[in-house]
């Protein structure tokens with residue numbers, strides 16, 4: 046980049062929105078414009094604002110508006126957009142960004158809380174910190190039938206915290222497992238009062254309606270749930286292996302594990 050007034054190269058390491066080599070050139074350029082009635086040149090804007098990637102463009106625009114509304118300095122906004130560019134690069138639309146990722150990947154010159162604020166405004170922030178996941182488990186399991194809620198909640202908290210035999214699982218696993226068992230529990234609670242009353246037939250009937258990826262996820266989730274419940278003496282028998290054997294034996298597919 047060269048100075049817009051004298052044309053000399055700008056000093057190395059200049060801010061990206063710098064247009065003049067010094068305040069002298071900037072003042073002269075401004076005098077010249079005033080005398081000749083020339084409008085201000087367009088202001089430098091972050092390239093992300095005109096990016097080809099719709100998600101990044103939307104995020105950059107959100108940062109610009111948020112910064113304007115909250116009085117962020119132009120450099121705070123610019124750096125927040127830098128952070129967004131790193132985090133959103135190559136990310137498929139609709140996949141939320143976790144706070145853990147934001148903390149790990151936001152470049153050092155950008156503010157992680159500002160980046161998180163922008164993503165939250167777009168509905169793209171996932172707070173995967175332990176207290177947030179804990180609160181989420183409380184809310185979600187509160188909607189389950191009483192004979193199931195406590196067991197499911199204890200199970201998810203065990204996954205979250207880990208125990209002597211298993212490492213703590215990620216927030217994503219908690220969300221995926223909970224979402225996979227919810228419809229099954231909803232179905233069983235119509236005729237069963239407690240998890241211990243669920244039979245291998247019940248399990249098989251529920252899994253029979255699923256195919257492909259949802260089926261594999263549901264199998265992993267119920268295996269984990271029943272293993273947990275059995276270990277804690279909350280169910281008498283573990284119907285999961287039987288149901289799974291039946292299921293995979295009946296319809297083996299190439300990508301079944």
Ligand SMILES: [Zn+2]
Nearest residue numbers: 048051066070
């Ligand atoms: Zn100059």
